Amino acid sequence: MARIAILGRPNVGKSTLFNRFVGRKLAITDDRPGVTRDLRDGAGRLGDLRFDIVDTAGLEEASDDSLLARMRALSERAMHEADICLFVVDARAGVTPLDQQLADMLRRAGKPVLVLANKAEGRAGEAGVLDAYALGLGDVIAVSAEHGEGFDELRHALGPVLASVEPDPVPDMAAAEAPDPDEAELTAERPLRIAVLGRPNAGKSTLINAVLGE
């Protein structure tokens, strides 16, 4: 199972996102002052995708001078152990110097990264989403972890990346009908079959004849 780490500076919405993936109530985040969590992990799901998800949140209560060093250490560990990183920025706050530092770290790690601009619901996040492109880590997916927006787009972006790090995933029988292994291989005896559909008189036969050159 592929392992995905959620990275980002404090307060960008990592825990809220984590809770979305593991399907827990939003209230689970521990708001007691002084509580610092270590890496939290759980069984994540997004549509038909399944993965292990790791949250690096929990450093908000650290004092300023120790925050950066500890965040770096925790993030580096999570990054090192992960197959894919979800780098979360706050679309409302825009990109900060701390975001830039984490982006540099991610670039050096050379792991697949998806940039999520969270808190993108409504218009307040629009500029921040564009800002996040300047991190130079590729496309930015606008999401709202709190309101559950942007997760279809995330699923579309994450699917191919997961497939690239997990070449032989275990099919999820509950989510999708398992493909018939006999039909998976294309051979001369079992070539690719394409159906042409359309209402009567739309030109299906003419199209097929044109493709066949008849």
Ligand code: GDP
């Ligand atoms: P973390 O420190 O990165 O784990 O951030 P949290 O998940 O604890 O969220 C920090 C704050 O941002 C909390 O007050 C959340 O309710 C809020 N938040 C999280 N996601 C969203 C979102 O999509 N939109 C808005 N407006 N606020 C959010």
